[in-house]
Amino acid sequence: MATQHPDNASGGFVSSADEIGEAVECLKNLNVDEFMWDWEGKFTDEAVVDRFLHNHNQYFKKQQLGKDKFLTFRIPNIWQEKGYSLIRSLLVILTSEDFARDLKLHTPPLFEVILPMTEKAEQLIFIQKAFREFAKFKTRTFNHKLNSDYLRVIPLLEGVSDQVRSLDLLRRYLTLHERFFGRQPDYLRVFIARSDPAMMSGMVANVLANKIMLSDLAEFSVKHKLKIYPIIGVGSLPFRGGFNPRSIRKFFTEYQGVCTATVQSGFRYDYPKPEAAAAIRLAHRLPQANARQIGPAERKTLKKIIRRFEASYQATLTKIVGDLNYLFAAFPRRRERRLHIGLLSYGRKLGSINLPRAITFTGSFYSIGVPPEFIGVGRVLRDLSQKEFELLQRHYVYFKQDLEQAGKFLNMKNLKQLSKSNARWRQVLQDVKLAETHLGLKLGPRTAKEIKHRKLAAEIWKHKRNKSLVHELIKQSGRLRQSLG
Numbered sequence: 001m002a003t004q005h006p007d008n009a010s011g012g013f014v015s016s017a018d019e020i021g022e023a024v025e026c027l028k029n030l031n032v033d034e035f036m037w038d039w040e041g042k043f044t045d046e047a048v049v050d051r052f053l054h055n056h057n058q059y060f061k062k063q064q065l066g067k068d069k070f071l072t073f074r075i076p077n078i079w080q081e082k083g084y085s086l087i088r089s090l091l092v093i094l095t096s097e098d099f100a101r102d103l104k105l106h107t108p109p110l111f112e113v114i115l116p117m118t119e120k121a122e123q124l125i126f127i128q129k130a131f132r133e134f135a136k137f138k139t140r141t142f143n144h145k146l147n148s149d150y151l152r153v154i155p156l157l158e159g160v161s162d163q164v165r166s167l168d169l170l171r172r173y174l175t176l177h178e179r180f181f182g183r184q185p186d187y188l189r190v191f192i193a194r195s196d197p198a199m200m201s202g203m204v205a206n207v208l209a210n211k212i213m214l215s216d217l218a219e220f221s222v223k224h225k226l227k228i229y230p231i232i233g234v235g236s237l238p239f240r241g242g243f244n245p246r247s248i249r250k251f252f253t254e255y256q257g258v259c260t261a262t263v264q265s266g267f268r269y270d271y272p273k274p275e276a277a278a279a280i281r282l283a284h285r286l287p288q289a290n291a292r293q294i295g296p297a298e299r300k301t302l303k304k305i306i307r308r309f310e311a312s313y314q315a316t317l318t319k320i321v322g323d324l325n326y327l328f329a330a331f332p333r334r335r336e337r338r339l340h341i342g343l344l345s346y347g348r349k350l351g352s353i354n355l356p357r358a359i360t361f362t363g364s365f366y367s368i369g370v371p372p373e374f375i376g377v378g379r380v381l382r383d384l385s386q387k388e389f390e391l392l393q394r395h396y397v398y399f400k401q402d403l404e405q406a407g408k409f410l411n412m413k414n415l416k417q418l419s420k421s422n423a424r425w426r427q428v429l430q431d432v433k434l435a436e437t438h439l440g441l442k443l444g445p446r447t448a449k450e451i452k453h454r455k456l457a458a459e460i461w462k463h464k465r466n467k468s469l470v471h472e473l474i475k476q477s478g479r480l481r482q483s484l485g
Contacts, residue, residue: 001034001072002026002263004042005195006334007235007359007485009478011269016043016336020051027069028059030277031284032263034070039085040077040116043336046088049096049109057103065100065109072154074114079123086127089113090134094147101145108148114191118155119162121173125180127153150181154231156191160201160310163192163209164303167216174224187227189260190217194234194241195358200350202313203239203373204380204396205306211395212302214257214291230291231260236267236483238402239362239373244482245271245279249286254397257291265334266483292395301391305384312376316431318353319424320375327364327460328356330470332484363485367474369411369457370418370428373403378434379427389438400439407432407443408450409481411457453480 004019014022023035037048045051048071053060063069073093076085097108115127128151135149155173157163170188178184192213198206214230221228232255234241243251243261251261261283268276294302348355355361365372384392393399410432418425436443445451456477463469478484 001036001231001260002030002032002268003036003233003265004038004335005233005235005262005264005359007237007240007363007483008265008269008334009332009475009482009484011265013334014265016045020045020048020055023048023071024052024056024059026263026268027063028056030263030268030273030280032280034072034260036072036074036114036262038074039089040074041081044085044089046092049092050099053099053103053105060105064106066111067106070112071110072112072114073110074116074156075127077115077117077123079119080117090131090151091138093131093151094135094138097147098145111148111150112152112154112189114154114156116156117158118169121169121176124153124155124173125176127151129180152185152189154189154191156193156233157213158193158196160197160205160209160306163197163213164306166190166213167220170217170220174226184224184226187229189229189231191231191233192258194232196348198239199355199358199361199372200314200348201306201310202317202376203402204377204392204399205310205313207396207399208302208306208309208392210255211292212294212299214255215294215299218257218291218293229259230257231262232258233262235262235264235359235362235485236270237362237366237371237481237485238406239371240358240485242398242402242405243267245275248279248282250398250401252283252286252289256289259288270479270482294395298391298395301388302395305380305388305392308380308383309376312380314350314376316376316424316427318350320418320422320428321350321353321355323418323422323425324364324368326464326467327367327470327474328360330467330474331356331360331364332471332475332478334484359485361485363474363478363483366409366481366485367457367460367477368418369409369414369454369461371406371409373406374431374435375428376431377403378431378438381438382434400441403435403439404441404443407435407441408445408447409453409457410444411454411461412444414457414461417461449480453477456480 026032073089075089078086093110096110100109101107131151132149135147139146217228234243236244244267415429419429445454456473460473
């Protein structure tokens with residue numbers, strides 16, 4: 001599933017006017033199966049289906065929307081953001097069906113939406129009920145042929161605690177669905193976040209929560225005789241999932257049970273196009289493995305380990321993140337986003353601390369030479385029992401390799417300088433050293449490209465009061481690590 005997540009260092013700014021061509025390029029030439037069209041917190045071309053079918057008519061006659069290729073709206077969460085875009089997105093789904101029918105193409109071309117930050121089953125049912133009412137109103141008022149009035153809603157679970165408790169939401173949803181529609185859905189797609197929860201709770205807590213959720217979904221599928229197709233939202237760098245053209249086999253070994261992975265902008269623009277296309281072909285050919293099962297005893301221990309990594313990460317992050325505000329402010333923009341202010345605000349908070357978007361967060365830490373993968377990790381590793389450590393390694397298969405990959409972009413001199421001005425950075429320095437000790441790693445840059453990245457991080461520290469220069473240096477460092485954030 002290609003997405004509009006703006007984590008690309010190369011390729012520059014993509015305006016909303018360019019996103020139609022980008023989507024067609026992904027579907028046609030990269031051969032992705034699906035494109036996510038984002039209505040959440042950004043400006044959106046509402047005529048997307050009209051433009052697809054007008055401007056690329058021959059292609060979509062052969063590869064029909066809703067049958068061969070898929071366009072899936074990520075709608076705004078009206079419990080977090082004002083609902084202007086939600087109403088428009090639902091109307092686009094309805095009118096696009098009319099247009100496709102008139103062109104004698106497959107209908108409906110759109111039939112699923114993603115609900116970000118899903119917290120309750122009632123939210124999913126609300127969207128489905130609203131869509132049904134819109135469909136009936138449109139038919140009644142305009143004397144149109146009856147539209148498909150059933151909309152599938154894909155819950156996106158973004159918090160670590162929400163992921164660990166995902167079955168509570170799904171059980172409730174099945175009950176409500178049967179009550180309202182008189183039947184169980186014939187399948188479910190469930191979206192697992194692997195970016196925002198890393199920013200909120202740390203990478204290790206996020207990965208382990210993902211594994212518990214994948215195991216739970218597989219068990220729930222069997223118990224309820226319900227097909228479940230997990231989606232996972234991942235970027236190129238380890239902190240945001242480590243999904244890039246050079247990690248396909250590794251990724252699907254790590255995240256067994258996943259059916260769909262997001263091909264974000266960094267994957268597409270920061271690697272040669274032939275390499276990105278070949279990686280997607282490989283992903284299509286790989287056999288799908290079942291999720292690793294986690295029994296009750298292991299699940300209980302993993303939840304304790306999650307809480308320890310999360311607490312260590314959050315206690316440190318809240319004391320250091322303010323020191324990088326100058327980087328957040330200078331961070332390059334790649335899409336036409338709305339600001340997290342006023343009526344359209346739905347920013348992330350950790351306690352009373354405001355956090356930027358996950359890509360900005362990740363890229364800023366990398367750019368200064370302190371990959372966020374290490375925050376809080378070493379001190380927990382030191383205190384784990386041998387049994388707990390073995391359990392961690394069993395379920396986070398490439399844990400050591402992910403830290404080793406992130407460690408190539410360390411700038412220890414910058415970390416020591418940060419420690420002088422804020423003692424809490426010394427905890428991160430301790431985390432790095434303890435990770436080296438307990439995992440048998442020697443972290444730091446080795447190749448010419450990695451050494452150049454370290455030098456750019458030093459320049460950012462040196463010129464941190466020069467916003468325009470920092471902006472340019474972040475772009476340069478992003479191109480070296482082949483992802484902005």
